[in-house]
Amino acid sequence: MSSNLDPHALQALAGLQRAGMPNLVARAIDIFKTEWPISKATIEEALSEKDLKTVRFAAHTLKSNSAHVGATVLADLCAKLEFAARDENCALCAVLAESLNELFNRYCVELDMYMKNAA
């Protein structure tokens, strides 16, 4: 599985930037990184309790955060998890949740690189 940042998403994000305000891309990447462990822990706990409604909401948040920073493949995977939770497919949810971390770590590296280059 390869992971590539979607440059259009990051450009769109930069296009929203207000003058004199904190860097919006950096803020979005920060939200992406800081909310990840919280939402991931929520998903794992909810999966162990078979609370798929909570899994669905948490996956939705991760999906949005990923899409905003151009982590398109991760956003698609989160969407699959969200739909599997909606369809109450517990086994699929467990497999999908398991594969999220690796992809997240790779996107973190790429985002750091992006920010470094941008600076």
Add this chain to the structure above:
Amino acid sequence: MDVPDTEAVCLTVLHVDDASGLAMAEEVLVRAGIRVLPATNGIEAVEVFRAHVPDFVIINTTLSDKDGLDCIEAIRSLNNGKHVPILITTEVDDVTSISQAYRSGATDFLTKPLNFLALPYRVRYMMRTKLSSDVLRATEEKLGDAQRIARLGHWDWNLQTQGMTCSVGCGRVLGLEESSCVQSWQALLDCIEESDRHNVRLLAEEAIERQEPFNIEFSIRANVDESLRRIRLEAELKFANMGECAYVHGTIQDITERANTEKQIHNLAYYDLVTGLPNRAQLNQQLHYTLQTAARNDNKFALLFLDLDHFKQVNDTLGHDAGDELLKQVSSRLTSVIREADIISTSTPRTEELGSQHTVARLGGDEFVVLLGQIARPEDAARVAERIGHKIGERYDINGHDVAVTTTIGISVYPSDGDNSESLMKSADVAMYHAKESGRNGYQFYSRDIHEKALARFSVENELKKAIEDEDLTIVYQPKICFTTGSVVGVEALVRWDHAQSGFIKPNDFIPLAEETGLILPLGRWVMRTAAKQMQDWVDEGMTPLAIAVNCSSVQFKRGDMLKDIKDALVFSKLDPKCLEIEITESLLMDEFEESCQLLQGMKELGVQVSIDDFGTGFSSLSYLKSLPVDKIKIDSSFVENFNTDAGDVAIVSAIITLSHHMNLSVVAEGVETEEQFAVLRNLKCNEGQGYLFGKPMEAGVFRDWIAEFRAPDLKYASVG
């Protein structure tokens, strides 16, 4: 009212989303001059809304702790949240969420991924729509308030579907329960009082037919409080492309208060305050209608002018309050007499026209006028005057005092005593003073001639009534002879009045009076019962049963219950029905042919015989006779009388007999007085005859002796070659 410019207004938006969504939206919204209140879940969102009351709400429907739909419903349930625009953001393929959001109260939706740059424009656009709606709603509220204050409602009526849409005000005006509303023209008609309903339907239909606007007033009984309300409906027509009327739209207004005020004003202007009776102004108006109706229909009517004898003494001794109380009681008695006036006076029913109505009015002081809107003859007025005199003369209890008054009445009759209000009032007034001169407590017609005739006739009428009640009348019997065998085959019963003072009174003098006054009904019943009983008595004594014929008057035929009378007579007498024969005049049958057929059929079913009397004097339609269930016809005596002088009469009688025989009808000739007449009739094959040649009408005892001695006439002399 103008719509505010949303660009110039500082908007506050409550945005409910996750952190990244909030961050990005905030960038564009703040840049567009919009203040953002962020919330990351539904519970927080509702609290923020309560605290800050934002102008606009954006909700991501996929929220973690509280479903976005619950959040929408919670905001809508708040006082300030009813009309705030709510924009939802949702997944592009989540159609279910979109429709659920609309049901929960969302205003519009955007699908993800969002075009953040376009978001402020969407917010401004939706705000403009919302502000326009606010203006519209405020206008509607004001209009609603105005309609409520004016007790007004508006409606549309689709003529094709007959469906109606009505404003809330309509339900309020019609006094309907809040949950119900009028949905069709028929439903609106059903709300209307029965007395008005037909008229409203007719007026609306006619106006639509003429393609004209219309307005109607009617009464309804409100469901909510059972009150009677007066409603005014105004309507205009709307036309479709082809020019046909497609819709009717209009208003209804509760005008009860106005109608009550108008009624109050009318009452003050046209009714007497003391007695509640119509006053002079109302009497003049009614008199105007009565004059018009009487002139148009050639009717008679009467004015009775009356005052109370010695009323002043009551006022002077007991005071004005007692005087007023006496006037009230007198009014009440007069009204009750007038209510009975149709029963005690006219023999012909009044028409329903306004001008034919009876009215009691108080002119002032102790003067009253009774207007009898339609009378058959002056005696009717005399009878009412007599009744009034009697009723007013009864004693009164006035605040514990026993009071007696009498009244003097002057009567004028239209058209003989005047042809306008003034002359008739004056004549009645003059007549009253004449009555006073000739002693109070009485009545007097304006015309001396009418007065005397009315009194005389009234007196005869009373005596006839008494004679019927006391059975002082007698019946005589005239035989009918069979022209083939010469034997007696029937007898006609004829009534006679031998008056104690006036002597013998001819039937022609008292039968019309009995018919006019309705006395013919008891008289006819008495004759039928007595004659039937007499025949049965003779049969019991050994006489061969004969058909006994009784005459039936037009009044009995039209107003009485002939079949019941016949049944009663048969039960009373135990007479064989085929021995009873009912004679009905030809003109009576032709007047109301359909009804006559039914009645005659009923008589045939009872088994009695029916004959047509006085045949040849009226329309004489033999073709009509064909469809009537009758047994025989009686040729009028006027034809037989002229046999010697008028060959034409012989030819007519011959034709009647021939045609009657073709229709299997038996023919009886009346007024046979000479051998020559008898011979001609036999030659013409007439079946039976009656007349002085065979026997005069005889009292019962005389008839019994006569028939015992009867020898059949020598038929050979009665034949002419």
